[in-house]
Amino acid sequence: MPSHEFQSHDHSHCVSDAMNAALLHCEKNSLKFTPVRQRVFEILLSEHKAMGAYDILEILAKEGMGSQPPVVYRALDFLGTHGFVHKIEKLNAFVACEHPGSDHDPAFMICRSCTKVVEMEGSPNSEISTAAKSMGFEVEAIVVEAEGLCPTCQDTE
Amino acid sequence: MPSHEFQSHDHSHCVSDAMNAALLHCEKNSLKFTPVRQRVFEILLSEHKAMGAYDILEILAKEGMGSQPPVVYRALDFLGTHGFVHKIEKLNAFVACEHPGSDHDPAFMICRSCTKVVEMEGSPNSEISTAAKSMGFEVEAIVVEAEGLCPTCQDTE
DNA sequence: GAGGGCTTGATATACTATAACAGTTCATAT
DNA sequence: ATATGAACTGTTATAGTATATCAAGCCCTC
Numbered sequence A, B: 001m002p003s004h005e006f007q008s009h010d011h012s013h014c015v016s017d018a019m020n021a022a023l024l025h026c027e028k029n030s031l032k033f034t035p036v037r038q039r040v041f042e043i044l045l046s047e048h049k050a051m052g053a054y055d056i057l058e059i060l061a062k063e064g065m066g067s068q069p070p071v072v073y074r075a076l077d078f079l080g081t082h083g084f085v086h087k088i089e090k091l092n093a094f095v096a097c098e099h100p101g102s103d104h105d106p107a108f109m110i111c112r113s114c115t116k117v118v119e120m121e122g123s124p125n126s127e128i129s130t131a132a133k134s135m136g137f138e139v140e141a142i143v144v145e146a147e148g149l150c151p152t153c154q155d156t157e
Numbered sequence C: 001g002a003g004g005g006c007t008t009g010a011t012a013t014a015c016t017a018t019a020a021c022a023g024t025t026c027a028t029a030t
Numbered sequence D: 001a002t003a004t005g006a007a008c009t010g011t012t013a014t015a016g017t018a019t020a021t022c023a024a025g026c027c028c029t030c
Helices: A010-027 A033-047 A053-062 A069-081 A126-133 A151-155 B011-028 B034-047 B055-064 B069-081 B126-133 B151-155
Strands: A085-088 A094-098 A107-111 A115-121 A138-150 B085-088 B094-098 B107-110 B117-119 B138-149
Touching: A010 A033, A033 A053, A033 A069, A033 A094, A053 A069, A053 A094, A069 A085, A085 A107, A107 B126, A126 A138, A126 B107, A126 B126, A126 B138, A138 B126, A151 B117, B011 B034, B034 B055, B034 B069, B034 B094, B055 B069, B055 B094, B069 B085, B126 B138
Parallel strands: A107 A138, B107 B138
Antiparallel strands: A085 A094, A107 A115, A138 B138, B085 B094, B107 B117
């Protein structure tokens, strides 16, 4: 499976793989993967894009699954805590994680043209951790978000 | 001068150096470094902490320099555009830049205990750029924010 | 001194997120 | 089986962050 989610790919695999991994992880750890939580995860999985909480809420509301902000924020909190989604700070938006289950400090590429968001492979954050450590700073979490143009959008500019 | 702004240091140098550099840069480039803009910059320089736009606005309002959000957001926009301040996405807050004038992709360390924010030296972001490039992604800007404990706060825990 | 561009003032509103409390569900211990 | 408690959901209200828009003033320059 290619790591280049910016290119076209069999997206149904992304969805089913991630959903299966999440289901498995929840079962193993006795986590309650409730309908709202599953649905929010599905919505986020449906595209490699970051979605705002209120965009998600709108969809939920149409489906009769809760129409107030806390509903979606609580689901996102659950999904984030257990590593199924990540927040893109720069966009105040959320994306489904492509490697759920594994604990990691993700790094993202955000295309400013097509708004796709893809997680980098291999968490290339060691340079930063090293630099921080050399100043005596103890890193607990890292936000890395690179904004620019994805391969496809470079061609069309 | 130590690069360890987490430690105690002669802070008046930070302020005057940065302000002088900003004044110089504005003069050279015919930028209008108006009173509101200068004052917002000063406020942010006064501590190595990130401040919310509304915190700054409160101070401005007390001093009679404008009491509506657009005033401070416009000043922050100007200061950000010209590299005098940076936004900390994770905190929705702003810090004065410690190396104004030089164009750079900053990387920050945020202490979750004392809330100080310090810019890393040397922009340790090449690993990320390399990783992105290897996927064909063209990086235009990078957000790097490491949250954790500064040297001082590690001792007191 | 008229025009144009930029800055500020002011009002209104949009967008993002959380606090707090009530009601429900469900697993577990008694 | 049922009482208990923990976690999830529903709902109301509100806090916090950011921008659109239009009017008015300033300054440069032609």
